[in-house]
Amino acid sequence: GIQVEQSPPDLILQEGANSTLRCNFSDSVNNLQWFHQNPWGQLINLFYIPSGTKQNGRLSATTVATERYSLLYISSSQTTDSGVYFCARGGAGSYQLTFGKGTKLSVIP
Amino acid sequence: EAGVVQSPRYKIIEKKQPVAFWCNPISGHNTLYWYRQNLGQGPELLIRYENEEAVDDSQLPKDRFSAERLKGVDSTLKIQPAELGDSAVYLCASSFGAGGPGDTQYFGPGTRLTVL
Numbered sequence: 001g002i003q004v005e006q007s008p009p010d011l012i013l014q015e016g017a018n019s020t021l022r023c024n025f026s027d028s029v030n031n032l033q034w035f036h037q038n039p040w041g042q043l044i045n046l047f048y049i050p051s052g053t054k055q056n057g058r059l060s061a062t063t064v065a066t067e068r069y070s071l072l073y074i075s076s077s078q079t080t081d082s083g084v085y086f087c088a089r090g091g092a093g094s095y096q097l098t099f100g101k102g103t104k105l106s107v108i109p
Numbered sequence: 110e111a112g113v114v115q116s117p118r119y120k121i122i123e124k125k126q127p128v129a130f131w132c133n134p135i136s137g138h139n140t141l142y143w144y145r146q147n148l149g150q151g152p153e154l155l156i157r158y159e160n161e162e163a164v165d166d167s168q169l170p171k172d173r174f175s176a177e178r179l180k181g182v183d184s185t186l187k188i189q190p191a192e193l194g195d196s197a198v199y200l201c202a203s204s205f206g207a208g209g210p211g212d213t214q215y216f217g218p219g220t221r222l223t224v225l
Contacts, residue, residue: 041219096154
């Protein structure tokens with residue numbers, strides 16, 4: 001079936017450090033999204049990025065659809081960035097998003 | 110603008126008991142989703158509604174799970190009877206469009222179900 005693999009599974013950062021999270025997907029994609037789930041469980045959409053690069057403040061994302069991967073960059077990390085980051089994909093003609101297992105990020109002061 | 114509202118936030122029940130979760134989507138959002146999130150996993154779609162019609166329920170265990178979205182607004186997800194393996198967080202989300210590319214899904218805070 002459709003697979004979405006995220007790495008690393010866990011990441012611990014000192015406040016102020018930068019990080020890169022990776023998402024590999026097994027099939028073509030026309031809908032690729034990044035989400036952040038905070039420690040209280042609230043899931044927030046960060047980016048819709050089936051291809052190309054987008055930036056929003058300290059966060060940016062790049063998807064290379066031909067090579068079937070997407071990257072999420074976090075610069076100058078803050079403790080509020082802690083939580084789980086999910087990558088989710090939808091295939092052509094499908095409205096269903098398939099989520100990866102997530103990367104758990106802990107930013108320590 | 111109010112976000113997606115879910116209740117209850119937490120529920121603890123004995124196995125074989127029934128349980129129901131309620132969701133109120135963002136006003137004006139036509140599409141409503143129910144997801145289940147097991148510990149350490151990403152959310153998995155259970156059912157998707159476009160207005161009051163269930164258009165994708167292939168992942169819903171129909172022997173014990175049921176859902177309804179009367180009048181195309183609020184929705185209820187029911188489990189009867191609950192099993193130990195149903196312990197999870199049940200998330201509701203809504204979107205303005207049908208959930209295709211570029212259509213942002215907004216999630217509620219979830220209901221954490223514990224089945225003893």
